[in-house]
Amino acid sequence: MPDRIFCLIIEETIDFMPNQKILYVTTEMFPYQEDSNMAAMVNKMSLKMHQEGNDVRVFMPRFGQISERKFQLHEVIRLSGMNIIINDLDQPLIIKVASLPGERLQVYFIDNDEYFKRKQFYADDEGNYFPDNDERAIFFARGVIETIKKLNWVPDVIHLNGWMASFIPVYLKTFYKNDSYFKDSKLVFSVYNEEDAALSPTVEQKLNFDNITSLKAFKKPSFQQFVIESMDMVDVVVKGDEFLQDELDAAFNKTKTVKSEYLDAESIAKLY
Numbered sequence: 001m002p003d004r005i006f007c008l009i010i011e012e013t014i015d016f017m018p019n020q021k022i023l024y025v026t027t028e029m030f031p032y033q034e035d036s037n038m039a040a041m042v043n044k045m046s047l048k049m050h051q052e053g054n055d056v057r058v059f060m061p062r063f064g065q066i067s068e069r070k071f072q073l074h075e076v077i078r079l080s081g082m083n084i085i086i087n088d089l090d091q092p093l094i095i096k097v098a099s100l101p102g103e104r105l106q107v108y109f110i111d112n113d114e115y116f117k118r119k120q121f122y123a124d125d126e127g128n129y130f131p132d133n134d135e136r137a138i139f140f141a142r143g144v145i146e147t148i149k150k151l152n153w154v155p156d157v158i159h160l161n162g163w164m165a166s167f168i169p170v171y172l173k174t175f176y177k178n179d180s181y182f183k184d185s186k187l188v189f190s191v192y193n194e195e196d197a198a199l200s201p202t203v204e205q206k207l208n209f210d211n212i213t214s215l216k217a218f219k220k221p222s223f224q225q226f227v228i229e230s231m232d233m234v235d236v237v238v239k240g241d242e243f244l245q246d247e248l249d250a251a252f253n254k255t256k257t258v259k260s261e262y263l264d265a266e267s268i269a270k271l272y
Helices: 002-011 037-051 133-151 164-172 203-208 223-231 246-254
Strands: 021-026 055-061 083-086 089-092 094-099 106-111 157-161 186-191 236-239 258-260
Touching: 021 037, 021 164, 037 055, 037 157, 055 133, 083 133, 106 133, 133 164, 133 203, 157 164, 164 186, 164 223, 186 223, 223 246
Parallel strands: 021 055, 021 157, 055 106, 157 186, 186 236, 236 258
Antiparallel strands: 083 089, 094 106
16 A cells, blocks of 8 residues: 555655656666667656756666767766776766757666677677676766766756666765765666676675675675665666566665656656
8 A cells, every 4th residue: 555655655755846857877878778668768867868858867877789970979078087896997987969869868888898898788609698797786876976977967867778777876885875976866776677697796895895785786796686675875766667576666665765757758857
């Protein structure tokens, strides 16, 4: 019954207030990726909010399949040059930006040759998942947070999409918990039926290096387990797909976080 009440509260929220700063963090977005519900949803949500007069920005990884020439990506020198330390190793952060084709909506790309130059997303051509997918997610999350701070742009809403984005609330609630920069930002997390894969057991050691300990996801680290962990670290959880896989659906029903059933892009502002 409480879960039904939470959903009802979301559906009856007062009208969305325009002129907000809205940050979308995602692993997929059309037209940079195609044929996925997440890619289509992020495109539609961000455009909808942008066209209604809000200050909208999108951050995503610069996966190797994304053509810099086709989409006219260019490096932002003033934002690049920072090093992200992962497991005591310095990794250079490169920030690239492009406008969504035909729109004045800026999309920022987190890049690093070590992590994102390869032409596949999470597995090689033989289907073997990359052993450093955990480091790629850590680098992406830290890169987004540090770049937003460097932009001196404080989002009112941070809408997270995709398993890599689930590392952002993990960091905000631990490593950055004493940093007041994001203290008033509302965290919204869309949960999708993504592929699942194990993460390296050493993810615990790497996060311990940043004083992140005692996560339930450490017991059996995977894409999905970090999504489930993050459901309890955000302000609102929403179904990105109308029906979730069994384990995700069970976690969605169990979390005490305010939650919403699936909403289309036209209705997503109810969450903000």
